[in-house]
Amino acid sequence: MNREANRDSFSGYHPFINFGYFAVIIAFSMLFMHPVFQAIALFSAIAYSIMLKRKKAITFNVLYMLPLLLGMAALNPLFNHAGVTILFYLKNGNPITLESILYGLASACMFVTVIVWFSCYNAVMTSDKFIYLFGRILPALSLIFSMALRLVPRYMHQIKIISNAQRSIGRDVTQGSLLTRVRNGLTILSIMTTWALENAIETADSMKARGYGLPGRTSFSLYRFDRRDKAVLAIMLVLIAAILYGWAIGENTMRYFPSMKAAEMTAVTLAVYVAYFGLCLLPVITNAVEELKWKAIESRT
Structure with missing residues (x-):
């Protein structure tokens, strides 16, 4: 078995696990504007993209994503003047507020994070996985979507x-x-x-x-939902439940206007942060665990 041919262990899980993970993590990245959640999501997305694509990901993040992040963060205060903490005034009399700067940084971080997550999605969710999941439900749409990707x-x-x-x-x-x-x-x-x-x-x-889309058509598939997939799914559900609980009690939210306000730091807040960090880094942790197992097996031979 060639370990170098399959560096990413997470992509070897069932397509339902892969698709469900990216659907949840991209949704959370767009919903949670809290600075801590944004920083966790951005760091995790970049870490996983580098693990997937190595030098290409580094080049992509440095040459494209970093300028996009800084550019969007700088443009927002020029058009959004809401906020009570005025730092200075422009020549045309428009104020530059601390709230608008931080909100622009959070929005830019969210936008870049989603793009990086989608780049990871394209590397993990191949067309055959997508057709396997949705081919029977929406055969024509799934084929078109897989071709578009x-x-x-x-x-x-x-x-x-x-x-x-x-x-x-x-x-x-x-x-x-x-x-x-x-x-x-x-x-x-x-x-x-x-x-x-x-x-x-x-x-x-x-x-x-091949009779694609016809009723009663069967298809061969190598995908099986085994114990490893069940274990990862259980971990994902526990982490998602903890994050949603934190969202319900306001731990994941951040108010930027007219003044900034976030929930007070408590033990529950830290627990939600840890749960979100664990969910975002789940592919990286999975790869690290599999790498340790592989090295242990190699040391025995």
């Missing part, structure tokens, strides 16, 4: 193939004069469009020939 990476891969082929005969967008480059670019776009249309027709014909 892999649209960009698949098309990017294909356009690289077409560009390399055109470059070998001197017709790439980097070769020739400006007019020639434009003409070459249009040729590559035309080839790509033709390939996309043919691929869509072939996919539709293939799924139709």
Whole structure:
């Protein structure tokens, strides 16, 4: 067994576990605007993305997500002037308030966190997992959605193939004069469009020939809901119940306007923080536990 071929143990769980986890964690990331919850979610999302994609995730987070976070946080105080703690005034007379700055930072953090979680979702929830979950319930919609999720990476891969082929005969967008480059670019776009249309027709014909979506159709699947999935599901339900209880009593909320106010720090607050931290880091913890088990097995051999 090649350990390097499957670095992420969490993606090896049942598709219901994977999809349910991301559905819950993305919803919580959008709902909870408390700074502690936002920091936990952002840290966990970045940690898991790095564990999944290594250097690509670091590049993506530093070159794209960090500027997006800082840009959104800086723009909000320029348009939102609510709040009672005025720091200074702009030349046009509009105030810059502490509340608007912190709310802009929280909103930007939430937006970036959701994007990073979705990048992890795309890496874990493959099209076959999605079709396995929803193929019988919504066959047409699940097929379209699974195709849409892999649209960009698949098309990017294909356009690289077409560009390399055109470059070998001197017709790439980097070769020739400006007019020639434009003409070459249009040729590559035309080839790509033709390939996309043919691929869509072939996919539709293939799924139709297999009887996809017909009543009574059976399908083979390797996914089984075993003891390991039940254990993780039980842990997830306990953590989610604790977080929802904290939400019900106001531990997860934060008021920014007109003045900032949060729940007082108590033992229940700390417990909710720990539960949320455990839920957000569940994939990372799972991978760490599996790595320790794997090293223990290797040490015996």
